Amino acid sequence: MDGKAPQIRLANLLGVSEPFIERVRLYRKKIVQTGGIFRRNRMGVLGLAILLVFVIMAVFPAQIMWVFSTVGGWEYPYGPFDEVGPIGPGVEPSSEHWLGTDIRGNDILARTIYGARVSLTIGIVATVVSMGLGSLVGLLSGFWGGWRDEALMRVTDVFLVMPWLVLMIVLAAVLPGGDSVTKIIIVIGITGWSSTARIVRAQVLSIKKRAFIERARAVGSGDLHIVRKHIFPNVFPLVFANSILTVALSILSESALSFISLGPNATKIVTWGNMLDDAFNTAHAMDTGLYLWVIIPGLCIVFVVLGFTFIGYALDEIFNPKLRKR
Amino acid sequence: MKNFRRIVLRKILNSLITIILVVIINFALFRMMPGDPTKFMVPSNPKFPAEYIEGLVEDYGLDKPMYEQFIIYLKGIPSLDFGTSFEHKNTLAMDHVLDYMTWTLVLVGVSSIFMISIGMSIGIVAAWKRGSKFDTGSLAFSLFFYAMPTFWLAMMMVILFAKEWSLFPSHRALEIGDSFHFTLASFMDLGDHLVLPVATLTLVNIAAFSLLMRGSLSDVMTEDYINTARAKGLSETAVLKDHAVPNAMLPMVALIAITIAYIVGGAFQVEYVFEYPGVGWATIDAVMHQDWPVLQAAFFLIAVAVVIANLLADVAMVYLDPRVELG
Numbered sequence: 001m002d003g004k005a006p007q008i009r010l011a012n013l014l015g016v017s018e019p020f021i022e023r024v025r026l027y028r029k030k031i032v033q034t035g036g037i038f039r040r041n042r043m044g045v046l047g048l049a050i051l052l053v054f055v056i057m058a059v060f061p062a063q064i065m066w067v068f069s070t071v072g073g074w075e076y077p078y079g080p081f082d083e084v085g086p087i088g089p090g091v092e093p094s095s096e097h098w099l100g101t102d103i104r105g106n107d108i109l110a111r112t113i114y115g116a117r118v119s120l121t122i123g124i125v126a127t128v129v130s131m132g133l134g135s136l137v138g139l140l141s142g143f144w145g146g147w148r149d150e151a152l153m154r155v156t157d158v159f160l161v162m163p164w165l166v167l168m169i170v171l172a173a174v175l176p177g178g179d180s181v182t183k184i185i186i187v188i189g190i191t192g193w194s195s196t197a198r199i200v201r202a203q204v205l206s207i208k209k210r211a212f213i214e215r216a217r218a219v220g221s222g223d224l225h226i227v228r229k230h231i232f233p234n235v236f237p238l239v240f241a242n243s244i245l246t247v248a249l250s251i252l253s254e255s256a257l258s259f260i261s262l263g264p265n266a267t268k269i270v271t272w273g274n275m276l277d278d279a280f281n282t283a284h285a286m287d288t289g290l291y292l293w294v295i296i297p298g299l300c301i302v303f304v305v306l307g308f309t310f311i312g313y314a315l316d317e318i319f320n321p322k323l324r325k326r
Numbered sequence: 327m328k329n330f331r332r333i334v335l336r337k338i339l340n341s342l343i344t345i346i347l348v349v350i351i352n353f354a355l356f357r358m359m360p361g362d363p364t365k366f367m368v369p370s371n372p373k374f375p376a377e378y379i380e381g382l383v384e385d386y387g388l389d390k391p392m393y394e395q396f397i398i399y400l401k402g403i404p405s406l407d408f409g410t411s412f413e414h415k416n417t418l419a420m421d422h423v424l425d426y427m428t429w430t431l432v433l434v435g436v437s438s439i440f441m442i443s444i445g446m447s448i449g450i451v452a453a454w455k456r457g458s459k460f461d462t463g464s465l466a467f468s469l470f471f472y473a474m475p476t477f478w479l480a481m482m483m484v485i486l487f488a489k490e491w492s493l494f495p496s497h498r499a500l501e502i503g504d505s506f507h508f509t510l511a512s513f514m515d516l517g518d519h520l521v522l523p524v525a526t527l528t529l530v531n532i533a534a535f536s537l538l539m540r541g542s543l544s545d546v547m548t549e550d551y552i553n554t555a556r557a558k559g560l561s562e563t564a565v566l567k568d569h570a571v572p573n574a575m576l577p578m579v580a581l582i583a584i585t586i587a588y589i590v591g592g593a594f595q596v597e598y599v600f601e602y603p604g605v606g607w608a609t610i611d612a613v614m615h616q617d618w619p620v621l622q623a624a625f626f627l628i629a630v631a632v633v634i635a636n637l638l639a640d641v642a643m644v645y646l647d648p649r650v651e652l653g
Binding site: 154155157158160161162163164165166169170171173174248252255256259260261262273276280286289291294295298301302303305306309310 | 340343344347348351355356469470472473474475476477478481482484485489496584586587588590591592594595598599609610613614616621624625628629632633636
């Protein structure tokens with residue numbers, strides 16, 4: 001014993017290696033820094049606040065309706081498929097039904113609140129699909145190079161150049177699967193991946209030229225290791241910032257598809273898009289003057305899209321240091 | 327200059343490949359679906375008599391192997407023959423689509439002029455007065471309309487300006503039944519009907535142009551040659567007009583090309599809500615009636631038009647900016 005107390009290391013306590021702890025510390029520092037930039041960005045905070053409202057709507061629709069029913073003194077909190085009004089062209093708003101009832105006699109307010117869940121889910125899952133597809137194509141294309149890159153890029157061009165709505169309409173019309181949510185997600189996913197593929201490819205090409213890739217090769221790293229450990233971590237932040245903006249686009253896509261009656265079946269699934277489809281195509285709410293039926297679900301779409309757009313721009317500023325300096 | 331020609335040739339070749347892929351996808355989408363092609367290609371509609379359906383099976387070779395069907399399809403491409411419309415008998419699908427094309431070109435053309443000029447002006451002023459009230463205000467304004475579903479904004483326009491205030495008509499492109507003549511009255515009529523659709527399409531797309539112009543001009547303003555121009559004693563207006571704006575225009579050319587596809591998507595929605603007789607309206611109508619030949623013709627025509635527009639913008643870009651590399 002030379003009087004020195006044995007040093008207790010966090011790594012030993014947790015049973016993990018020292019470099020791992022160091023990495024976690026670095027990550028933590030980075031996250032705290034990023035969070036600081038984000039908080040200072042008023043646009044991002046505003047976007048987050050808007051989204052929070054809609055996330056609460058998507059997670060607790062029944063509870064929100066319960067609060068409304070107590071405030072309004074209704075018989076019970078209506079669900080989105082409860083027949084509480086007459087079947088027909090829809091009924092004007094009243095104290096019982098603040099936004100009126102629709103063609104199936106469903107409460108429009110209830111449908112709007114419950115609509116948040118599917119609208120958000122479709123937007124997010126479709127984005128995951130198109131981001132996954134786009135990143136895969138971009139990574140392979142940039143990493144392989146040569147004729148395989150050429151071939152993939154020509155296919156990407158087709159999807160980049162095709163007007164998105166036209167392609168979605170045709171896909172929704174010819175793909176099997178009827179009016180299921182899965183099909184809508186696939187249609188939006190297939191339509192939206194091309195710009196991601198372009199961005200990822202460009203990033204991979206620029207990283208490939210850097211010295212640390214060559215160094216990794218020199219010490220004998222395999223392709224998979226390089227992609228996983230060196231290329232992917234450098235591409236990911238870009239994909240992430242981009243994907244937030246893509247969620248906004250996916251939600252707009254869903255609403256447009258649903259609006260022209262190519263979306264999910266409105267008797268089983270509520271989205272804001274198919275509410276507008278009911279209002280415009282079936283009930284002719286524009287002629288009968290039931291404007292709230294058109295205005296409120298539409299405003300929900302506008303604010304959700306705005307929320308995602310704000311956050312997307314804020315993240316872009318964080319991950320893109322060139323923009324910050326300007 | 328030799329390099330310029332090589333790049334342009336390469337771009338043309340790429341566009342040709344894209345068009346060939348579009349031709350193949352246009353075939354595959356409608357034939358490769360699971361199930362009996364004779365059933366899918368010819369929708370079971372009680373309106374169609376049995377001999378008509380048999381005739382269609384014969385025409386498209388739907389009972390033959392896939393490669394023979396593909397050859398039949400390819401033979402029709404040079405003459406733009408996608409067969410006759412199911413819904414409008416005795417009309418070639420392409421003729422049907424072309425009838426509507428003029429109207430779409432009028433809508434998209436007029437809107438583009440407005441969105442480009444207004445969007446760029448906003449962007450220039452915003453970049454020039456960065457951080458000012460105008461900058462923040464215009465950003466909020468553009469993003470707000472950018473976040474709107476185009477069809478919904480169209481409906482809001484109808485509610486406000488057609489229903490509540492009865493300022494403009496909400497339907498079609500001309501008074502019902504009238505066809506267009508080159509007379510003043512006809513032009514007035516068309517103009518009256520165009521106001522709301524054009525305003526909708528313009529408002530939704532302004533953000534793309536104003537934001538990029540702002541970004542591009544902000545970048546240029548940090549360049550050394552702007553300082554040089556200022557040091558020469560030029561006025562701020564002269565610096566902006568002669569040195570900054572022309573250099574900030576380059577990315578705009580590329581953007582116009584990319585945006586065409588989005589504008590067409592927006593035009594579809596506008597046409598649908600306003601019952602404006604354009605390609606978008608015809609396409610959605612064809613989907614609802616399962617009129618596949620018309621859908622194929624529309625898909626092909628729009629894709630090729632956008633590919634060519636992109637090619638022209640690309641070439642313009644290479645011509646304007648010698649730094650653009652092959653790629």
